[in-house]
Amino acid sequence: MSKEPAQMTISELAPMIRKGDISPVEITESLFSRIDAFEGQINAFIEHDKERILYAAKEAEKEIQSGNYKGNLHGIPLALKDILYFKDETVTMGSNIHRDFKPDFDATVVSMLKESGALFSGKLNMHEYAWGATTTNPHFGPCKNPWNTEKIPGGSSGGSGAAVAADMTIASLGTDTGGSIRIPSSSCGIVGLKPTHGRVSKYGCFPLAWSLDHIGPMTKNVEDAAILLDHIAGYDPKDPTSVNAPTGVYYDSLTADIKGKVIGINEEYFFKDVDRPVEEQVRKAIKELESMGARVEEVKIPALRQSEYAEMITIITEASAVHHQNLISREEDFGEDVRFLLKLGELPSAVDYLQAQQIRRKLSNDFAEIFNKVDVLISPTLPFAPPNIGDNKVMINQMEGMFLDHVIRFTGPGNLTGLPALSIPCGFVEGMPVGMQIMGPAFKEESVLSFAYAYEQTNPLGGKKPNLEISSV
Template sequence: MDKDLLKKTMTEVAGLIKDKKVSPVEVTQNLLDYIDESNKKTNAYISVTAESALDSARQAEKEISAGNYKGVFHGVPLALKDNIYFKNEVTTMASKIHKDFVSEEDATVTERLRDAGAVFTGKLNMHEYAWGIDNNNPHFGAVHNPWNPDRVPGGSSGGSGAAVASHSSYTTLGTDTAGSIRIPSSACGLVGLKPTHGRVSKFGVFPLAWTLDHVGPMAKSVADAAAMLATIAGFDPRDPTCANVPVGDYTSGLNGQVKGLKIGINEEYFFKNVDGPVEKLIRERIADLEKQGATVKKVSIPSLRNAEWVELATSLSEASAIHHHDMQTRPEDFGADIRFLFELGELFTAVDYLQAQQARRQLKAEFDAALQEVDVLIAPTLPFIPPNIGDDKVNINGKQMDFIENCIRFTGPSNLTGLPAMTVPAGLGDGMPVGLQIIGRAFDEARVLNVGKAVEDMKPMGDKSPVLAP
């Protein structure tokens, strides 16, 4: 097993494949050998498709040898979250109810990666139906954080986070309804990007809450996330929420230059009730950006005081509508935690939901106004250090506070507004990764990525690596 090859970023291994220094078959077999060993510790994968992966790798090798190189994903092995459809393959949604579900079509993002020559190694574990943030799954088992296997990896894309952090997938996709790309990326020390709502098609992705759902990259580096976004972004008429907006150039402008950048800070909401070690790291990174020529301005977004209620009223109502029939006919087949949430969602009235949408519209207007004054907003991704698996409380400055509520407190507003938001590692607190969140203007992912590159170039993680890494 070539451990150095496993540790490379997606774009690094892509360069080796392009230059024919390694073959797609070598890379894929090496990764499959490692998955067989590592998944016993992380439980990141629900299923491994070794045979079809090797077939795809052989095909990629033939194409590249014949001079038909398709681009950065050609011959690179990766796995996807198990709520993203693969044609004629089981997609479980990490549930009992859909454990044998087979889609007749690829999801659009699957199709675009397949067309780009990606090699799929399997499907990744997640919180059941993507409705949770600890990934302690009653049907497929808990996922373990590679930095500390006793800790949660975050969710709902916990398997995605654990796979990339432990190097059992070179990159991947997560889905994000209240933070499910950014929460596990923060907890696992990754780059996680929730694009603008409508930037990436959701066709063929099982919904949680259709007005809040997003699909986006989870990666080892900002360059990997940019390459993934460039591959999956773009209009798709099969998704009624997909925006017909030109795709930007996300890769060539990644220079990490922030001179003249205006950073917005909202103290009243995004720095309230933040655990000391987390706040210290985020403020240090902001100070580092200032040293590089950025300026900081405090901004006011009064409607954030309503954000948590609006997020819950919207997500619970929409999710409960999606699962209403199964809740009526087979409630016992849901895990106890999400069954409770679906029951709770049935209690919201039409008035509650519509009032939430009015408050949501005001929140969006205030974010848009703030982002006319500044280029990006910066905040912590999570206000705490990830807790142990099974804990329903988190420690914030010595106080035990609700895990779920505080998990989505800083990530949920970007789902309500649809604005692009990315987390990048800011350093380590108590030996665990801490994420810095960058929120940008609609369809301005290129700027968000470049600010992330500036933080990444600071090398805030030093030479530290997860204990469950090769």
């Protein structure tokens, strides 16, 4: 075996598990050897339990050996963002207020993964209450980027991004309200998919902003994102935002054939104020897709001019509504940055909120019209390379800007419209990964995945992985 089991993907491990060429126990032990070696310098986990998952791995091995194989997640160890409910287990939301919270039910996605035979090695670090994009957590410590531990991993699902990139979990789930799957996926050089709003149940996921929240896969490659989506997609009557729409067979429908497909490019918004080295990597990737037979067409989306306002008003007001009582009674228990944003969210009026929803409707109509003409829309995921931990400013073409002003510029429209959007690595800038965002029409995740799968065949990272040193901690 040329790679450690921990360095492999679901799509590589699943057939080996089924044939008995590798056991869930071997995979789990390999993962924990890396957790022991690297967790001290990355801080991707809030909690992990080696003994419990080893017991579960032995049970999974017995089931598979007895002929009760449940499918391609059976015996696969996963670690999930610590915002998804596990019955009778501590789920912190990365917070002090919920540090000892134990729900009395599983999140729907957790139930679905359990039914699929997946194993759970631990819960991953995140920005407090998912309300931020750095994962510099004041209660559990900052999560660090495996490519450069002085850099942020992005957020709010930063622990998921870092753990997948460092091969400390085979795959993960994150949540995304303004870009919190795609931002850390871009920053950590992995694949992150935000499915269509309503495609994956949010029941048992602590809310940030209920009309913008999504759950989705964060994985080492596109195949694994499709596999995870196969197992978590579907209608759930317990989630009032769930949509009863037919689900695809995402893994089996992957294709690298994009000949004749049309890529939409919006220059005036999605390529405005992008750091030039980042832009160069994304445009190079688009050229690769053109060489495979895709065609590029420039598109206009007028409502994008107001999308940043609509996203910010929606997210801050909905988040502050969730935390209103605790902000009154336990203000000091919030981290400084989250406390500031929650107070800010108390200021907009009902008029502001309703105007933002009118912008969302116009934006959704504009995108629907565009997707009558193109198959996907491609842009950078982030307009800059990841900054250092603690920095609240970024450099874009030698100009200094505020991190919060730029971090969700390109990801936010996907949340406002609820459209599927994926980040895939497309190269490096100064040793840090760059992500390309692929958006598609509602409930057409298979189209987004296939474009990403086609591009992935070019091996954009050249097989490079984070160069981690064994921790003495």
